[in-house]
Amino acid sequence: MAETKAPNKNAEQLITEHLDIWTTAIEQKSSSGRGSSKKFSLHGIKKLRELILELAVRGKLVSQDPNDEPASVLLERIADEKAQLVKDKKIKKPKAQPAISEDEKPFELPKGWAWSRLQDIGHDLGQKAPDSEFTYIDVGSINKELGFVSEPNILKGEDAPSRARKIVKENTVIYSTIRPYLLNIAVIDKEFQPEPIASTAFAIIHPLSGLNSSYIYRYLRAPTFIGYVESVQTGVAYPAINDKQFFAGIIPIPPTKEQKRIVTKVDELMDLCDALEAQTENSIAAHQTLVEVLLDALLQAPEQNATSEQATVQFQQNWQRLSEHFDTLFTTTASIDTLKQTILQLAVMGKLVPQNPVDEPAGKLLERIAAEKAQLIKDKKIKKQKPLPEILDEEKLYELPSGWVWSRFGDLFKSFSNGLYKPSKFYTDEGVISLRMYNIQNGYIDFAGAKRVEVESNELAQFILEPNDLLINRVNSKELVGKTAIIPKSEEPLVYESMNMRAKPFIEHLSAQYLNLFMMTKAAQNFISSFAKEAVGQASINQGQVSSIIIPLPPFKEQQRIVTKIDELMTLCDQLKARLTNAQTTKLYLTDAIVENSIN
Template identity: 40%
Template sequence: MNKHTAELLEKHFDTAFAAPDGIKKLRELILTLAMQGKLVPQDPNEQPAKELLQEIEAEKQRLVKEGKIKNPKPLLPVMEEEKPYVLPQGWEWVRLRDICHDWGQRVPNSRFTYIDVSAIDNKSGRIAEAQIIGASDAPSRARKIVHPGDVVYSTVRPYLLNVAIIEREYEPEPIASTAFAVLHSYNGVLNRFVFRYLRSPVFIGYVERTQKGVAYPAINDGDFFSGLFPLPPSDEQHRIIAKIDELMARCDELEKLRTAQQGARLTVHAAAIKQLLNIVEPDQHQRAQAFLAEHFGELYTVKENVTELRKAILQLAVMGKLVPQDPDDQPASELLKEIEAEKQRLVKEGKIKKPKPLPPIKLEEVPYALPQGWDWVRLGSVGSFERGKSKHRPRNDKRLFDGGTYPFVQTGDVSRAKKTKYQILTCGNFYNDFGLQQSRLWEKKTLCITIAANIAETGFLGMDACIPDSVVAFLSVDPALSKLVKVFIDVAKDDLERFAPSTAQKNINLEIINELVFPLPPSSEQHRIVAKVDQLMDLCDSLDQQIDAVTSKQAELLNALINTQSQSNTAEQLQSASRSTAQVIDLATYRASIGCYTFSKLATAQYFGRTAAAKVLYLAQAHVGLELDLKPEREAAGPLDTWIYDFERQGQDKHWFEVNEKTLANGRKKTEYRCLPALSEPAAKAEALMTLGQKAEFDRLIHTLADKKTEEVEIIATLFAVWNDFLIDGVQPTDAQIISDVRENWHERKARFTPAELGRWLDWLRRENMIPQGLPPRTVQQSRLNLDG
């Protein structure tokens, strides 16, 4: 193994530890390097594989003469175009049948040890569950003779990686399934080297290309034994296996350490969350928060902990422990009177049915003590739960839907709302006027709860819509109360699912929801709670996105390193790959080069400034695909990564450009740039860092935006970002959804753009072929962990 390979492999160990599936990929790389002759150094004094093949041929003829094996059919010579890569001096490409034989088959006539394909533990590569079977019970596939030292390879899916060495004597004698290929190595060929090769990516790739069949793909013996095999000198085989064993042991230790670290994170976080939920005194609350804040970076690197944090936030909200109480707030008992008066008014106006009396709450139903000013009440007393109406039978009658225009939201649409911040934005069908007569149109922002199929899924209507009987609408006196009821239902989801009978179609009735015991806070505190929940859920979303971004980047980096190493075959290629890898790793240089290239192209454009620069760089990543690792926030002027400010300071320090600020006629300030001669060097470097396709598309993007006013670039980038965010979340949005999200869920200043104006720019994006593909990054709204207000 040369020095470069050793250093790069060490780098892989560090990278693999953090990357998802990193250790698995590292194992694959080790086998790839081993089979390319790059894992250990060659010794020119060793007997070359060509001479070993002559000795194998002599042994083969002896075994045929002694009647121990059949005379094998001649194999086609290995052609140059078949060889997947160049081997080191002293190695030879051969076919598998050249270096091994099997022992034939026989029908068992007495008790035997049966080795089936499912008996292999494919992780350890060992036989785990061999059976002793009598001859009369032998399956028809129990035929192949095996001896200690043989390698057995399952040739059928889903067992293609079930490979093992027969490591011991079996009593009674073993017989293997005909679904195995049996390989007994000739002298000078190490069976453990054969075993490792059969599990290497190069041979796995050969099998996957060669196997036949659709339902149960398999590779037949003829194709299997015609597969190529890289044969090293005999002594080098032993050195390679020793190095593989050493490196695989390191992988095992890394795996144990990673598992232990992740387990520790989960355990420590669970303890901290438990303490947070069980707090009684304020100082305990503060200590638990301080612990989470101190260890925030360590604890929230795994999604399981973020999931538990979400649950804890919701639980704290309904326990009255998320925000401080205000003794001046009107107590919940007064609010309850107002709600009751409102319900009586709605009943009198015929808008809701007169509710049935609810049973009083028993002491044993109260799960915990509430803060002063709160009350335990039945959930049905804080609003009105109404089932979706569908009087017509059958409900799938085409007469309800033909030419329909009224959205008909079903349980699946409510379930999908979790991907769009619990806004229900999809519907599978539309009622027509006849359908509407059989139902009811519920207003946008109404809380919906599923009571069939997926129990207790929640979401708010993103448009006026009809709902079926399997969905319940909640009508309340205050949107904040609706949001708090949603939080409560989310917390109670597991309990509600237990109420559902174990039938093919799970469902719960409305009475169960109405009689749930609900902790009602004062009205003012409800508003503080839902605001804090929204803030902290945004934080959790941001954490999830950061974890996704980090793991994606780690996987990408590892793949780049592995592909660089495994695909290169000469020292010169290795050095070139090393330079390329260094460029990938040095994110700061890469970003700066792309930034300089952007400025060099746009600095003379009439409207180019900081706002446009930030938007162009966002689109460089999200549209062109340049790996800038930006994390843009939903700012007033559109997607913005604060890296732009660091880049401005760097550009001035290195004399790439000047940063100037001027006051416009409307009183607003604009930051502009003046390019300096030193800018040309990093800008030129950017061209080498982009593929031809990336450069062509980036140049087209720059040319397209060069004459656009600042506000126009803002609209373009914001529409693109919103559309792209939907795609990342798994939603194919309508134009109306994109426009609504821009105006309502971004920044209040976006409301100045009319729907018609935004619609025209969406058409422009399509005409210019700037259609998002769901590439990262997703825009985020930054928040901090702060449970106390």
């Protein structure tokens, strides 16, 4: 038997040699806004899948066998077959395509392979308007990850949409030419009953004899063909290619037997990628669960009847257990975010900084605030507010340290007011900065992309923001509504729009920063989620609901100590996250470099 030519490097070697890179090159997704619950993308495994496909269609995945019939002979035979189909009027004669130039060929082919235009390896099956019950295959019917039709609809002829026109049958390859980056590609893998009809959004290839549908499908997903599509598609927000552009694309054709070997090997390696992906996701989930369990232990109430000294010992033991494994626990963005949330919660439970018995109790603080508020009402500087209900024992989330007290949020503020309504047509290059919901980011005001509006003098007086005002987002998605930020000092006037509300705290007696960090805790977010009303994808809260939130209030000096400690610890967390991000960026670049090097 003749010797076979092996590929440059065994694909399994590529996977095993760089296993750590494939499984640890993880790309973080933005945590703002709505969308997938997954906050990460397994970039390494994604690139590995692309590499497998690219090696496959370059002839580097399986061995060539010189006994295989060359692809040039196969192409001659299918050209004759296609000519016969045209002669028999079974298909229309396609327009002649130019010969493939050397400049079009993206890489050199192995011996026995040949280049062909997609138009020349198959044909379509015509079109018809359904006049009876049919199986409708549209883009939504495709399982694009596995490449088959999974959820077609059965429709009556009279209910057929205008796009239901293209005839398909078993072994037909369909390719969505609208938003091709979504890779809605499939092989019709069985006979459908009633008759299947596909949307005109698909380009249709029914392969001629000797061409493997599954090989064609894999080539259409390979980076080389994706690059070709990106070079010819039109449109930015809604890119597309037309059938002419699609069928002008070129495809490397291996011998028929090698096509089958390639498909088998690709399937085998994709199964391995599936296993790696599942293992990596399970490992990430297990790691996050461990982090949450250990951090939750810090937040647990002390055992019943435990003295304050015993509670302190219990907390210190839990902290010691955590700190011994700090370097191995906080190695992901999610774990650091969980640590940040735990730090905030520890702060408002009185566990972050020590209490000082000489501090004025928070109860005295509330008395002074109530007296000052009464005087402001008497002087007609603020309006009298509806009394807030007394805080019941069952509302209190946990036992507070000595000197702390529970308070309604509304009792700590002089006033709440909704913002200025100015449609976007009022935005100008002049005027004053008008803060929108997008400017509230992670407890701070982000001025990036801030808009300006022209306001009348009375509007400016009513809606001007002052340093230490609390800006609260009152209309947004369920996950984002209720986000807050402290207004910083500004050299120019700031106003705020109607999607937000402003709360003015008694800053002579309170730390606005402490109030803001409380609103960032899970406890505050739970309050907001419990009363936020949803309609058409938006959630809203009102002044009365925000006023009813209960907040654990420390003595004023302890508030300041907490804010200082939070700033210190959050800075450390951000530094930790920055180092992690830099390390991950290096791994992403390394992954891309390995893929590029393996191909070339």
